[in-house]
Amino acid sequence: MPRIPSTRGRLKDTPVLGQKRVLLAAPRGYCAGVDRAVIAVEKALEHYGSPVYVRKQIVHNIHVVTELEKKGAIFVEEVDEVPPGSHIVFSAHGVSPAVVNAAADRGLQAIDATCPLVTKVHREAVRFARDDFEILLIGHEGHEEVEGTAGEAPEHTTLVGSPDEADTIEVRDPNKVVWLSQTTLSVDETMETVRRLRARFPNLQDPPSDDICYATQNRQVAIKKVAKDADLVIVVGSANSSNSVRLVEVALEYGAKAAYRVDYASEVKQEWLDGVATVGVTSGASVPEELVQELLADLADAGYGDVHPVKTAEEDLIFSLPKELRKGRSGAQDARALGGRTRSND
Numbered sequence: 001m002p003r004i005p006s007t008r009g010r011l012k013d014t015p016v017l018g019q020k021r022v023l024l025a026a027p028r029g030y031c032a033g034v035d036r037a038v039i040a041v042e043k044a045l046e047h048y049g050s051p052v053y054v055r056k057q058i059v060h061n062i063h064v065v066t067e068l069e070k071k072g073a074i075f076v077e078e079v080d081e082v083p084p085g086s087h088i089v090f091s092a093h094g095v096s097p098a099v100v101n102a103a104a105d106r107g108l109q110a111i112d113a114t115c116p117l118v119t120k121v122h123r124e125a126v127r128f129a130r131d132d133f134e135i136l137l138i139g140h141e142g143h144e145e146v147e148g149t150a151g152e153a154p155e156h157t158t159l160v161g162s163p164d165e166a167d168t169i170e171v172r173d174p175n176k177v178v179w180l181s182q183t184t185l186s187v188d189e190t191m192e193t194v195r196r197l198r199a200r201f202p203n204l205q206d207p208p209s210d211d212i213c214y215a216t217q218n219r220q221v222a223i224k225k226v227a228k229d230a231d232l233v234i235v236v237g238s239a240n241s242s243n244s245v246r247l248v249e250v251a252l253e254y255g256a257k258a259a260y261r262v263d264y265a266s267e268v269k270q271e272w273l274d275g276v277a278t279v280g281v282t283s284g285a286s287v288p289e290e291l292v293q294e295l296l297a298d299l300a301d302a303g304y305g306d307v308h309p310v311k312t313a314e315e316d317l318i319f320s321l322p323k324e325l326r327k328g329r330s331g332a333q334d335a336r337a338l339g340g341r342t343r344s345n346d
């Protein structure tokens, strides 16, 4: 992607007590599902030419969306905005069967970039609904991922939006309930919701494996370690990115004196740095590393050029491209296509 316009020299190097430094969280930034979804749009543009339509933001990052628009992607809210016969990419957050059917009815050529870890939750929902469980879906109302998962089993799904809601929801049969969750929640808050659900429904079943994905968990673990030593934490990520917003909350819970989310380095305010010796930096799972590097360059101008990586996990997960884009490609080619973006940057 092209570089972002430079904001170098905007932040001033003002004196503080102590040594100025940055604690740079790792893992941060792009996860395997986001990487795959972005490449899927790029490959679709290569294969089929512009325009390629994308339902909703392919990933929740304004920079990524803007750059793909420049390459010929057209983002729409619903499939009925797309001319019949066109190619449409479903976003990493997943879609309900109703959306898949609406696209087919319209004669659209669908490319499903749903993250495989979201698809896993969809399959769990289908299976538990088939066994006549009531699914208590922990997640945020209106989030695309929640709409997609709930859409797999609308008659069997009850949304639980917060720990407080766990205290009041009513279920059909307390002996036939299971909880599932959105993939990008706060681990701690979700466990609190589950604890309160289980206090009311002791026979509550757990999902077969973690629904909160590895990338969300890893980024939260890393920022917890950074936050305890940080006067200020800056999270690069968009306002509609659930996992980015959670990183701000987790940083504040785990000791950061202040924490802010920015889309771009240019949004950092000089006053945030007043009296700050240690700045923690991380980024959400939909954020390209170049946006973090831009922030680090600006922070270096302000005297924070001493950067210490704080690494809590290695990530090497790679997903193959959506099957619609795999025709004629070997698995090794897919892995190479995806592998270039999932390396650790530290």
Ligand code: SF4
Pocket (backbone or CB within 6 Å): 031, 032, 033, 034, 092, 115, 116, 117, 118, 183, 184, 213, 214, 215, 216, 243, 285
């Ligand atoms: S945040 Fe997790 S679930 Fe979402 S796209 Fe990334 S890996 Fe997949």
